[in-house]
Amino acid sequence: MTPERTVLAQLADLDPTRHEPLADREQVDATLAWVLAHDPVQPEPTGSRPHRRWVALAGAAAALVLGLAGAHVLPGLITGTGSTAAAATVPMLAYAQPEGTPARAELEQLADRVRDAADPPPPDGAYRYLRVVGETWAFVKRSPEGSMEADALQLSMETWVAPDGSIRVLQKDDGIARYGYGDFAPGDFPPPADLSGTPDEIVRRLAAGAPKDEAAYAVLSAYVSSVGLYGAYPAAERSAFLDGLAALDVTSYGTVADRAGRTGLAFGAAHHVPYRPHPVPDDPAAAEQMRRSSPPADLDGHIDDVRVILDPVTGTLLAVEHIQSGVDYLPMDTVTGYTTFLEDTYVATMPECGHLGCGANGPPADGDSPFGGGAARPGTEPITGPEANRFYDLTRDSDFTFGRLRRQPLPDGSEVEGFLRNLETGTEMTFTYQDESVGGLPADLLDDPEYTAYDLPGGRGFIYLSDRTATLRGQSHDGTRTAVVTINAPGAGTLANEDLAFARDVFVPGLLRGSAE
Amino acid sequence: MSDADRFTRLYREHRAELERFVRRRLPPPQVEDVVAEAFLVAWRRLDAAPAELRPWLFGIARNLMLTAARTHGRWHALHVRLAAEPEPADLELAADVASRTDLVRAWGKLNAGEREVLTLVAWDGLTAREAAAVLGCEPGTFRVRLLRARRHLLRILDRLPQVDAWPERPLAEEGARR
Numbered sequence: 079m080t081p082e083r084t085v086l087a088q089l090a091d092l093d094p095t096r097h098e099p100l101a102d103r104e105q106v107d108a109t110l111a112w113v114l115a116h117d118p119v120q121p122e123p124t125g126s127r128p129h130r131r132w133v134a135l136a137g138a139a140a141a142l143v144l145g146l147a148g149a150h151v152l153p154g155l156i157t158g159t160g161s162t163a164a165a166a167t168v169p170m171l172a173y174a175q176p177e178g179t180p181a182r183a184e185l186e187q188l189a190d191r192v193r194d195a196a197d198p199p200p201p202d203g204a205y206r207y208l209r210v211v212g213e214t215w216a217f218v219k220r221s222p223e224g225s226m227e228a229d230a231l232q233l234s235m236e237t238w239v240a241p242d243g244s245i246r247v248l249q250k251d252d253g254i255a256r257y258g259y260g261d262f263a264p265g266d267f268p269p270p271a272d273l274s275g276t277p278d279e280i281v282r283r284l285a286a287g288a289p290k291d292e293a294a295y296a297v298l299s300a301y302v303s304s305v306g307l308y309g310a311y312p313a314a315e316r317s318a319f320l321d322g323l324a325a326l327d328v329t330s331y332g333t334v335a336d337r338a339g340r341t342g343l344a345f346g347a348a349h350h351v352p353y354r355p356h357p358v359p360d361d362p363a364a365a366e367q368m369r370r371s372s373p374p375a376d377l378d379g380h381i382d383d384v385r386v387i388l389d390p391v392t393g394t395l396l397a398v399e400h401i402q403s404g405v406d407y408l409p410m411d412t413v414t415g416y417t418t419f420l421e422d423t424y425v426a427t428m429p430e431c432g433h434l435g436c437g438a439n440g441p442p443a444d445g446d447s448p449f450g451g452g453a454a455r456p457g458t459e460p461i462t463g464p465e466a467n468r469f470y471d472l473t474r475d476s477d478f479t480f481g482r483l484r485r486q487p488l489p490d491g492s493e494v495e496g497f498l499r500n501l502e503t504g505t506e507m508t509f510t511y512q513d514e515s516v517g518g519l520p521a522d523l524l525d526d527p528e529y530t531a532y533d534l535p536g537g538r539g540f541i542y543l544s545d546r547t548a549t550l551r552g553q554s555h556d557g558t559r560t561a562v563v564t565i566n567a568p569g570a571g572t573l574a575n576e577d578l579a580f581a582r583d584v585f586v587p588g589l590l591r592g593s594a595e
Numbered sequence: 596m597s598d599a600d601r602f603t604r605l606y607r608e609h610r611a612e613l614e615r616f617v618r619r620r621l622p623p624p625q626v627e628d629v630v631a632e633a634f635l636v637a638w639r640r641l642d643a644a645p646a647e648l649r650p651w652l653f654g655i656a657r658n659l660m661l662t663a664a665r666t667h668g669r670w671h672a673l674h675v676r677l678a679a680e681p682e683p684a685d686l687e688l689a690a691d692v693a694s695r696t697d698l699v700r701a702w703g704k705l706n707a708g709e710r711e712v713l714t715l716v717a718w719d720g721l722t723a724r725e726a727a728a729v730l731g732c733e734p735g736t737f738r739v740r741l742l743r744a745r746r747h748l749l750r751i752l753d754r755l756p757q758v759d760a761w762p763e764r765p766l767a768e769e770g771a772r773r
Binding site: 116 | 643702
């Protein structure tokens with residue numbers, strides 16, 4: 079027997095259940111009866127879909143504004159082995175001291191300079207305006223046998239902070255304002271980090287109980303997050319913070335030019351990220367998919383290194399770099415993301431949301447809708463309760479969410495009109511639906527030469543398609559139910575095929591099925 | 596055969612090994628709750644049950660334990676506990692006692708992920724394919740992880756000081772006698 083086999087056999091002797099009694103027969107039977115007393119089919123979850131837009135924005139905030147950008151993996155498309163991904167990421171910045179040295183003396187000197195620096199004159203505008211731009215990489219494997227690929231995402235975030243602490247955010251992914259503006263009430267994000275008190279008090283507060291060897295990373299991360307959301311601190315607080323930071327395990331990398339070309343001083347801290355197992359889906363098919371696309375487990379964990387680049391005179395935050403080491407599928411010291419803090423000023427007003435939409439997380443306009451979706455037509459009434467559920471059910475398995483669902487009185491009846499948005503792609507959809515009260519689509523719509531006919535279950539469909547929009551008209555065979563649906567791609571993007579397919583194959587047929595089914 | 600009959604048969608066949616799987620990872624007072632919840636998930640997913648039931652059931656239980664651990668802020672791999680007082684097979688073999696002691700000491704130096712891999716094979720008796728299904732990875736990946744974990748354990752064992760090299764009494768006590 080090999081030593082490895084032997085050690086496994088010896089381990090078996092240490093099994094705690096070898097000497098512990100199992101549950102008695104009574105307990106075993108009671109548990110069986112308890113399980114069988116349950117309905118074998120789990121009830122479908124009810125209520126509104128989760129606010130995925132919030133999730134998206136909050137995730138982006140975590141990745142960019144909060145300064146936590148770093149390598150990540152896309153769900154279900156996780157990494158494999160190889161180094162091709164790293165080749166696609168940006169190279170390490172040219173630090174004057176690439177190996178790093180203890181930062182205490184340099185931080186104390188910088189704190190002295192900042193202490194002597196004057197704060198700019200009081201601002202004119204009421205709203206603090208911040209703009210950050212960054213890039214982050216996901217590492218994905220497109221197929222189980224494929225090699226790993228880097229998937230870069232360019233992110234920009236503009237933030238307006240009102241005097242009452244409410245925040246409006248405009249995030250762009252690869253230049254597209256996919257989610258429109260996002261409005262956040264005071265308290266939706268953590269408040270600014272408190273930099274009052276002595277340097278020691280400041281770092282203790284920001285470390286928030288982190289172990290000593292993790293304190294520097296925790297303090298730097300908390301500081302970056304706060305500056306990213308609320309802007310730079312006054313000089314007195316910056317200098318106190320730097321004095322506190324000097325007492326921690328921080329590394330100086332010397333002078334460096336950030337990715338916006340500005341010269342600053344780089345300081346970094348690292349922490350170990352332990353192995354974190356993920357639950358395996360209970361659904362065998364999903365588990366199989368996860369198994370096929372999962373990377374080898376990173377049992378040893380890896381090292382996250384966050385480096386801040388500070389203005390050499392004022393100490394203000396210019397940029398953050400994120401570097402990882404010890405990830406099995408990445409070379410050592412791979413830059414996995416960066417954020418540059420480009421503007422921090424005051425403006426007189428917040429921007430109007432316009433066609434991008436507004437108030438992602440404000441009070442619902444109609445029932446459970448998570449966003450306004452434009453103004454309701456005058457004279458319309460919101461549809462709620464069981465009548466609304468029929469329409470909500472049509473989007474159950476999609477990323478579309480209702481922003482408006484109302485009934486419009488007509489001279490000879492009424493129509494339902496609504497607005498939806500795909501919270502993942504940003505595609506917007508408006509529709510009108512009429513049932514028995516109106517006798518089918520007008521003849522000129524049915525015979526419109528610009529439209530292409532297609533078959534749909536229970537009726538006839540007509541579609542007009544361009545790169546960015548599609549209009550679909552549908553009518554049930556008996557002519558008692560009609561629907562007109564228009565979908566628009568967000569910004570200047572093209573219409574996603576899956577959104578068109580949803581409108582054509584799910585939403586329009588669903589409307590025409592009526593309430594009887 | 597009705598669903599209830601199918602499930603009862605599944606329950607009777609796998610109840611003991613699932614309980615052992617959970618018992619190895621949780622304090623005794625928490626075991627029955629997780630076992631019951633795991634079988635409830637299985638009951639509700641009976642139609643999706645795969646041919647190999649054991650790794651499927653273990654995976655369900657592991658998910659429940661991971662979720663509970665996350666709820667309590669512990670993100671590490673499931674803590675696999677050792678027998679409180681490991682009992683050697685033959686108490687007369689001093690060398691065996693020494694190796695067990697070393698094993699317990701070495702075990703403490705493994706990380707949680709390595710312990711999980713080793714116990715799935717050594718305690719739960721799973722094949723590499725079954726253990727891979729529990730962890731949601733490829734069998735080949737699991738074999739590599741198992742190999743690494745075993746070798747790490749052996750390296751630690753090699754570097755541990757010999758038990759017979761230890762002083763019989765604490766040093767401070769010896770000094771006091773002089």
